[in-house]
Amino acid sequence: MSALDIRNVTKAYGPTTVLDDISLTAESNEFIAFLGPSGCGKTTLLRMIAGLETVDSGQIHIGGQRIDELAPGERGVAMVFQHYALYPHMTIRENMAFGLKNIKTSKTEIDARIGEAARILEIEAFLDKKPGQLSGGQKQRVAIGRAIVKKPDIFLFDEPLSNLDAALRMRTRLELAQLRRRLKATMILVTHDQVEAMTLADRIVVIHGRKIQQVGTPMEIYGRPANRFVASFVGSPPMNFLPVTVSGAKAVATLSDGTVFATAITNLPESRSWELGLRPEHVRVNDTGVSAKVEFVERLGERTLIYARLSDGTAITAEDVGLSRLNMGDEVHLSIDAQAAHLFDADGRGYHAETA
Amino acid sequence: MLSAKAKTQLGNFLFVAPYMFVFAWLLVWPLMSGMGLSLFKADLFGGATFVGLENYGRLLSDPVFLQAVGNTFLFVLLCVPPLAIIPLILALLLNRSTRVAAFFRGVFFSSSVLSVTIVTLIWRMVLIPDGGFVANILAVFGLPPIPFFSDPGIVMGSMAIITVWWCLGLPMMLYLSALQQVPQDIYEAAALDNSRWWTTLTRITLPSISRTVVLVVIMQCVLQFQLFGQPQLITQGGPNGASRPIVLFIFEVGFRRWDIGYAAAASQILFAIILLVTLGQYLLTRKRTGDA
């Protein structure tokens, strides 16, 4: 029995369909991340699980029970909101107790749960303060605490880190990961930040254009993107796409300038056109290889990113060592790791080399 | 049996239902029956005959009514600009958190707590040319008294002065609250750019509170079109009708002449004017500010 089972869910706002026939399951204790660009419907999906949006058609089950017709409070879920949504006029303690009081939990039980959550999150010191007196990070912990005390079957996080500054975000991310190990509950995280998704999730659900694009472990998503969208969305800097012609069973790709690569990809179907997908780490500056002109150099310390243009005008991003001496305008040669290349057909579908 | 959704919506409606009931019962229904009444020749003490649009025809050829319409527009023109500008100046002067500012905020708001009967009582004594406060002051400088209430060319101005004095508290408060919303860093940026206070005012402060300015203007228009108590209690609309606004006309026709069908017709015209003017302003400002 899966912890969460979403079956053929569709949602439209008036004439605009935002989610079309979505199905998804999550196992108990699994950490799932909904990843996608803003406006892709990932938040809507989360809110449908929470009961904050209605389901037009399809069903949602939690722990085997159908919940899409239940009130939000009856679904056994807890949510951490993007802007925390703490009740400003209540103390932190009252904030955390509010939901429990509403379902008539006993006073001693409430105190016990709040005490425990406060200890875990190290917020005991300001239980009697009001949210307005707290910093952003502290509010974040309280928001999580308010979810924890409810002992939900599923935790829902709506972009919980987007309001924090970079340093705090990193720390909170770590804490979230630790918390996750401690709580042993199913968690769903909505994010547009791939790092967050990659570092926290067991599985990532990439959503775009009303549909789930791919469901997989972080490494599957990165290494074997199901389609051109996933390939381009995940990974930073994004994957290079080069128009190629393809021939042979073990596909041989040819660039417009005639350079030929032998990939490790087999069993390709027919397609009108092909694109070669190359992550920048697989395009390296070298003495030989495809020649290109450097347009911009981004020095990151441990490595250097080279934004260059091939002779036919195609933009390409390559990697060089941290101490690269290249400058704008330099002519370089790029060596390409064809074994790591991906191919995408005219419909954007991805084909990858069999991995060992 | 209602569906769950219908039940929820019915429950939702219950929140607005009490007000909607009172609104429909005490405002819409009287307005509607007033519209109906305007088609009758009707007496305050019963008896009505249907006359169609005759009352409206009568109004459009009634010089007293037309004069009242003119007076009302004149009053709004005299009164709304100062009520938009003076409170703004006060708010700009008082937009600081010192004790002095708090004291003066209280001073300028104090007139707003008085009722119209008292405001008129006070101002009649202030402006009356014989022994009034202003006349006493003018006398000190050897100046003749000003006929505030007896010169048809001045009387509406006098009404406007009284009204501005009485009503400037609320707009001032609205402006103050708007000014407090303007982020301080904009001012700091402007100061760094060596912006002069005038530039700061016109390029930064005013644009930041433009929505409040619009709100104040529309609110004051709606309010001041309903001018009634001041002339009713001071001049009874004189001299020669120069201070009779539409509402006073309605009141006289309805309660003094008991011609309530005719009064109802005039009420509808006033309602239409207020509606058109406010809607017009709203649309105009919306277009200009690009639906901010």
Place this chain on the structure above:
Amino acid sequence: MSHSRNQKWREVGVLISLIVLGLIMVSPLIWTVMLSLKSNGELLRSTANAFNPPYTGENYAAIMANSGVFRWLLNSAFVSTLQTLGVLILSSLAGYGFARLEFPFRNQLFLIVLFGLAIPEQAVIITRHQMFADLHLHNTYPGLILPGLAAPFGVFLMTQYFKAIPKELDEAAMLDSASRFKIFWKVLLPLTLPAQATLGIFTFLASWNDYWWPLISATRADMFTLTVGIASSQINFAQTSGLGYLMTQAVFASLPILIVYIIFQKYIVRAVAGAAVR
């Protein structure tokens, strides 16, 4: 250096202009108070000596001797308080409904309420008077209290204010198993306190100062409100000696509300300033 000197001069200028404007603002009020403390006989001859003694309390004694005045004070307080409570309750409920809940014709209904802002009181007063006569509501407290409850301004203000509260709070409360009413009552309503204060103050002021409706609805002396009652005791033509007494009436009728205002001034100003937009 020259910059800070400029600053200082500007401060002085602001202060001086405030004092001048403030004097213009309050001088009619002060003058009225002074006149109310003058004997009628003296005012008969001249009003020019309002700022010089002697002063007397005889006009206040005369008002206090009026048997009806405390009854009227009580009536005004009762009517204004209940009307204010009524407006706060109705406007808050409706404001929450319009801002947050879904039901058929919601936007159309709200638009109609907005149109209501343009309905002049005098346009409905006659038909409403007839309606209340049929219902035998004249000379009753409901008859005095009810009309004020229909004013759309409160609904408009509260709707705007509820809309400004982040919707996440409602949603958090929903997930906390709170009912619609509980969300309204426990979560959102406490956050609208500044708006409640503003609306409350303005409703109370308007109700306390209302003249025309009480004049034609409460026509029995024991149902008069303070404004109507005091106006009724105005001694007319034969009495030339009434100026000080008139001014005393003005002061007396505004005194309760001025006292309330002075006590709560700080809070009122803050509430009003905090409410309009947030």
Place this chain on the structure above:
Amino acid sequence: MKTLVSLLIMALAISACSPKDERTHVTVQRIFGECRANVPRDQAPLRNPDGECEILTGLIDQFERENPDIDLTVNIVAWPGYDQLSAQYAAGNPPDVVSIHMSSMPDYQSRGLIVPLTAELAQVGVTAKAFTPAARQGVTIKNELYGLPFDNWTPLWHINTGLFAKAGLMRDGEPILPRTPEDLLAQARQFKAATGKPYFVQSMINERAAYTRNLYTYLMNQKAAFFEDPKHIRLNTPEARRIVALFKQIYDESLTTKDQDYSSATQGFMNGQGGVYLVGTWMIGAYEAEANTPGQPLYKSYTVKPYPMLFGPEQAAYVDGHAWVVSNRERTPTQNEAVRRFLKFLYDHNYDWSRTGHLPTVQAVAQSPQYLSLPHRRDIVALSEIGRTLPSEVQRQFAIQDIIGDELFSAIAGHKPIEQALTDAETRTNDLLFHLL
């Protein structure tokens, strides 16, 4: 907050329920103000004993004392009280007995809102013949008495005889009054030259009634029939133009005060700011008191006269008056009996009321030595014989007075030509009367 509300509710509950009693309840509504402070119950007034409010308060106290079986609920309303009265009639809950002006009676009578009283008054021995001609005319509509006349009042010339003497306008202790418009102007100029003060004190600001009353009186002086029938007025006539031209001339030459409203004119005359104040009977008491107070500007310098006739020899005067009317509403026989007793009581005390300066309405009082020995009454008592109200079928006399006053001020102050103003007044009045229901 909660406790405050409950306290209020309790307080109201306590004050609302009074012990049950067997008395007959009658509601009386009146104007004239509230002056309980001056008139402690069942005592003589502490001051201003001849004031309207003081006399009436004392009379009603006396009635209740003498009639312990009747409980009068007295409603005091602001002058003139018609907004409230109309509202009460519209609400179907009017007072039983109410004081109104004779000039307003046709309005209420035409709607059947007040009841005829001929038979009722006859039951307590009061007949129309008992009243003065002016009073009788004022309350009679279609040969029925519709009210108990309480007084007649009319504008008079209140004269500062001290200033008149200074201007050489006194002869044998009596003021010299003009007989023609030219006389008036000449004397006024003489007065101004001698005293430096305007001849007339007039309420000019926010004033309508005074102009209209002047016009009515001098139209009557010229025997002009300006109401040919109750629905039509004729104002753009040579007679009317003559009158307005005169007052305009006075205004143009500053022979009158110009900047005063009613209360400042009233004060101004008291302070000796002019020779003649054109105002009603109700001021006699107050000015007479000044005339008897040493050190006051009017000390021994006050007299009052009917309007001198400028356009013909025959004395005429426009009058109005206060009357008590009885509302057409359900009453028990005992209540009707109580109403009759109250009216009879007021009739019996007509002399007391005439101390205010108003003309008595009871013939016997007008002829009584007691009345005639009051100051100045011999000079004005004739007006209760010859004074005339407007024809008793003319409705909306208050509104008409406002319209005419409005236009007359425009003409006098020069905002409009005289002809134009009179035509406008005529048109507006006839339009008003035409649209009566």
